[in-house]
Amino acid sequence: MLDPKLFKTSPQIIRDMLRSRAVDFDLDALISSDQKRREFILKTEEMRKKRNQMAQEISQKKKAGGDTSQILAEMKSVSSDLARLEAEQQDNEGIYSKLALTIPNLIHDSVPIGTDEGANQETRRWGEIPSFDHAIKNHIDISESLGLIDLQRAAKVAGARFYYLKDKLVMLNQSLIRYGLDFLSEKGYRPVQPPYMINRESMEGAVIADDFEEVIYKVQDEDLYMIGTSEHAIAAMMSGEILDGMDLPLRYAGISPCFRKEAGAHGRDQKGIFRVHQFEKIEQFVFSSPDESWKEHERMLRVSEEFYQNLEIPHRVMLLSSGDMGKVSAKTYDIEAWMAGQNSYREVVSCSNCLDYQSRRLKIRCREKTNEETRYVHTLNSTLIATSRILASIMENFQTKDGHIRIPGVLQSYMGDQKEI
RNA sequence: GCGGGGAUCGCCUAGCCUGGUAGGGCGUAGGAUUGCUAAUCCUAUGUCCGCAAGGACACGGGGGUUCAAAUCCCCCUCCCCGCGCCA
Incomplete structure (x- = not known):
């Protein structure tokens, strides 16, 4: 709003x-x-x-x-x-x-104007694109030949865009989550595991009504909606409250499964686990003072970049154009990770400053002293890990000649010092 | 799921029975007083419209009764206590 x-x-x-x-x-x-x-x-x-x-x-x-x-x-x-x-x-x-409630957010001056992703600007790149002296496989071929993902049975049981993760890939998924939470905790974020279903009023605080149909699953006969990300539940966590300005910024590391209809995505990324109805996500979510949010935005981006550097995944940072941004965001950076199997960079992180757009809807204000005027806080969110995408990226970039997967160094201790799957 | 008790301004609380301008305390800010601090006293302290004067709204949410509802009636949500069921 x-x-x-x-x-x-x-x-x-x-x-x-x-x-x-x-x-x-x-x-x-x-x-x-x-x-x-x-x-x-x-x-x-x-x-x-x-x-x-x-x-x-x-x-x-x-x-x-x-x-x-x-x-x-x-x-x-x-x-x-x-x-x-x-x-x-x-x-x-x-x-x-x-x-x-449906008018989009204002746009920050630094955002490139353009109708679609063609106008996005590359901000910087990190890492060497891996070269292979064997035929490069995509994550679907790798995982199926190692028996780590079962898409066919998932389709039988739940439909397209679902998956069974199996064996060591389950462990790798858990290791990623655990490493991500440790990483953010060290940086002063408080881990939060929110409700996975929230009521309409809360959901409308974070999501524009028009987007409900395309993204959000509703629970039949209940005033409950499956969260598309922990962002939704964490934003609403403080609804109606006046925060003590001295406590800001409040930095949360949200961990939850994410449920998405992907209704508008017919034909895109049809195979594999890159675009799916369900995955786990670790999210940075920050309630910031209105004066600090732009600083906080850059900070969050750097945190996510550092994480991908630690994982040794080559990536680039894109500043999204006005036409490619979400409606609640005033400025968004994406981090795109290299996907060797697709020979391209693909979105894995979205880092947005929503200014007071969500906090107005949710009535989240702050003040330093009790007799000061209240002001709406600013809310920011950034992906740290979207598990299915990062797994796909690891499988493709860390594939070995004999069809196995090397485990990134920082995850090995979480995998019992295993070096390869 | 059943029975009982609750939800009032940032926090705590009075008012509800008996309908008629929502009062007090804490905290915070400003002022007075005072070697300094503390204590004490005065004033301010929810939201909206308005440049202001002023006014309206606000008692968990939604309906209803009434000229008039924090107050009476109905429905819903959440919290606490006890019982039941249960991973």
Whole structure:
């Protein structure tokens, strides 16, 4: 949610943002419903004032033992007029809030303007692309020949884009998770394992309603939704609260499975475990003071970069263009890891500053002293590990001539000093 | 799942029976007083609209009764105690 003041004071900024994102949005309807909303507030408040005054009069007359029949009749009509006006107000409020909750976030000045990923900018690269003196296999061939993933039976049991992980790959997955949590703990993040299902109100704090259909699984007959990432549950964790500014930044290392419909992804990454309905993710999530969030954003990116360096996975950092960013983000970096089997860099990390967009929806504020004005906190999130993608990347980049997988050095101690699968 | 008790401003709490402007304490800020500090006293301290004056809203959420609801009625959520069931 944007600051409603902007609808009145700076519609041009919003118009520019919509054009930059190439998003179709009826801004005029939003502005006019916002205008009406303000008018309704003025009118109904005036009537309530009158009603309150009369109520007091009635109270006093009754105490004095006077006749109240006339003023009671008057009060009755004021109350019913007010009820009618309030109903109209509610209709407008419905229109307004639907629009206000779907308008995307503002865009930071440093974001390249463009309609799609073609306008993304490469920020930097790390690592040598591995060269092989044998035919390069993709992660599907490697894992199937080693019996580490069973896609066919997963399709039978759950459908496309599911998988059974098996044997040492299960252990490698757990090792990655454990290493990731240790890594973030050392950097001062508090590990959090959130609820994997959350209610609609909480989900709407982190996700725009339009995106529900494409991404989020709903639990039948319950007000519960499967989280698409721990970001959703961690953002909502502080909803309605006023945080002590002295405690900020609050840095969390979220760990949870992630459930995604991938409804718009027909045909893309159809095979393997690169794009799946379920995976585990370790997420950096930060509640920041509004003054520090840009610093915090760069910091989070560096943390994720360091992690991929430690794993010895070649990667590049991409600054996403206005058209390629998510709607809640004001600026997003992706880290793309090298995938030898695909001979390309592929997204494994998304690191975003959402400013006060989520915190306005969730009413998460902060202040340093109790008599200070409250301000909305800024929320930021960045992937550390999305397990299925990082597993695919390790399998492809660390494949050996005889079809095995070398284990990255930092994970070996977690694998009982095993060096190869 | 059953029975009982709860949810009020950042924190704690009064008011609910008997409907009529939500009061107090802590914390915090400013001021007064005072060698300094502490203590004491005064003022401010939820959200929204407004340049302001001012006003409205706010008692877990949603309905209802009423001229008027923190207060009465109904539904829901969560927390606590006891019982039941259970990995």
